[in-house]
Amino acid sequence: QKEVEQDPGPLSVPEGAIVSLNCTYSNSAFQYFMWYRQYSRKGPELLMYTYSSGNKEDGRFTAQVDKSSKYISLFIRDSQPSDSATYLCAGIKAAGNKLTFGGGTRVLVKP
Amino acid sequence: DVKVTQSSRYLVKRTGEKVFLECVQDMDHENMFWYRQDPGLGLRLIYFSYDVKMKEKGDIPEGYSVSREKKERFSLILESASTNQTSMYLCASLPTSTDTQYFGPGTRLTVL
Numbered sequence: 001q002k003e004v005e006q007d008p009g010p011l012s013v014p015e016g017a018i019v020s021l022n023c024t025y026s027n028s029a030f031q032y033f034m035w036y037r038q039y040s041r042k043g044p045e046l047l048m049y050t051y052s053s054g055n056k057e058d059g060r061f062t063a064q065v066d067k068s069s070k071y072i073s074l075f076i077r078d079s080q081p082s083d084s085a086t087y088l089c090a091g092i093k094a095a096g097n098k099l100t101f102g103g104g105t106r107v108l109v110k111p
Numbered sequence: 112d113v114k115v116t117q118s119s120r121y122l123v124k125r126t127g128e129k130v131f132l133e134c135v136q137d138m139d140h141e142n143m144f145w146y147r148q149d150p151g152l153g154l155r156l157i158y159f160s161y162d163v164k165m166k167e168k169g170d171i172p173e174g175y176s177v178s179r180e181k182k183e184r185f186s187l188i189l190e191s192a193s194t195n196q197t198s199m200y201l202c203a204s205l206p207t208s209t210d211t212q213y214f215g216p217g218t219r220l221t222v223l
Binding site for chain 2: 002006008034036041042043044045046049088090098099101102103104
């Protein structure tokens with residue numbers, strides 16, 4: 001079993017809709033969680049970074065962590081065609097610097 | 112802005128060739144990482160380094176080696192390239208004071 005699981009998609013939504021992305025993880029030692037966005041043929045770029053359970057908001061993006069169920073989510077409001085990309089979630093243990101990534105979810109926002 | 116650069120965007124090599132992939136970061140970060148990314152498998156850690164001349168194996172080190180002679184440069188070496196090493200290779204760096212990694216643009220390697 002992979003330590004971080006994501007549905008590979010593609011997830012197709014109309015422009016303006018809310019995009020809802022989810023990951024589950026199995027390693028209880030993960031303390032920090034990241035969401036990366038990766039455009040085709042580019043390296044991943046950090047979108048959101050959360051620690052502990054709860055919500056974190058940044059503009060159109062909201063990240064949620066539920067450590068009791070080992071579930072992390074990313075919501076994108078008012079989605080735009082430029083949000084079309086692959087979204088990667090990752091977990092990291094507090095004591096180390098190794099990120100463990102999910103496989104990524106491909107998102108398509110149609111105008 | 113943190114900048115992580117990789118020596119080539121696209122590379123085509125033949126089976127058995129020795130391949131060098133170079134990564135350079137300009138922010139004096141202690142930690143550097145090499146990942147490969149494959150469809151359906153996500154990002155997998157090959158090697159990482161937390162200081163000059165130090166290296167640690169990641170999840171899939173077989174067939175690879177690394178070199179970190181200077182803080183800003185981390186090289187990935189394929190001693191004898193094989194077709195199953197065809198992949199996108201991503202370098203990342205981060206300072207010790209934070210857990211957020213900064214990625215380079217990637218090198219798409221094809222081994223024929």
